[in-house]
Amino acid sequence: MFVRTESFSQFLRYYPIISLIVLIHIALFAVSALPIFPQLWVYEQLAGVNVFIKEGEWWRLITPIFVHMGFAHLLFNSFSLVLFGPPLEKHLGKAKFLALYLASGVFANIITYLIKPLTYSHVGASGAIFGLFGFYIAMIVLKNHFITRESRQIILPIVIIGVVMTFMQSGINITAHIFGLIAGFVIGWISGRK
Template sequence: MFVRNENFKTFIRLYPIVTCIIAINILVYLIIFLDKITPSGIGYSILSSGIGFNAAIAYGEWWRLITPIFLHITFPHILFNCFSILLFAPALELLLGKWRFIAAYLGAGFISNLASFIFQPMGYTHLGASGAIFGLFGIYLYMVAIRRDLIDKTNTTIIVVILILGLISTFIYPDIDVLGHLFGFLGGFILAPFLLLKVKENPYINNEQP
């Protein structure tokens, strides 16, 4: 499930939503980065109008509950998040289908950002795809705990190890939105039974890999 051996063209064909998410993240990052080198104001405008800013959300800028999912300002941040999406999102897009995967990714990200809005102070700002990514982990954990027919022992072990490492890093590294991570994870777990309701089998564990 988590070993990517498709070529570029096949990856795009099989996982168009994952491809779009990664492409949007990279494009927005490049616009913001280039604006620092040759200021045009475009990158600054995107960042300032899209970052999760609780005071602005309180004044009615509700799009900030979604837009931070696609914003990154440091290379290590976007590299880690895009790599995580590349590894863990394709299997869920194949399993859930395009529209339910979109609902899973954006829904978990929304729940993560909403939690930051509710529980953090008005001056709090945040950005990054981590909440949505942890939401994907929440779906996987639901599969491990409840829908064991959809995941085998090998991938169960991988998920458990990744979750443990992810939760440890959430608490030990500075400048991490801990609530965002935890509620993104919880959001994915809560959404999972609805998203997986009509899913009967996982092609990755039935020797029918694309």
């Protein structure tokens, strides 16, 4: 389920939403490295900065999902999406997968805005990625046949490790991780009950 055996062109064809999201990640990261822009221009324009959201810049509830600070941040989130996203894009279809991903990320960013101080700023796809994890957990609870035993043995430890690491590393938006996970679980629960 989580092993990728497709060629690059097959992956693009089978999983166009994931491919597009990763392309946006890379493009924004590349633009931020261009000498024609100030070094933090992308971050300044698109980060989730609570004070700017309060002043009406509501796009900052969406755009942080696609912006990353540092190559390791970009690589980790994009790799997580490429590894764990395809079974869900295949199962849900393009539109529902995109809705799950964005809803989880935006919900995580809204709660971050409501809970964190006005001076708080953040970027990254982690809230949306944790939403995918939450969806998997809901499917494990409701539809045991959706995920094989072997895949459960992969996803459950990764979710547990992800949640534990959320509290052990500095600079992590704990709120986004936890509420992205909750959003994905609720969406999965509603979807699985139908």
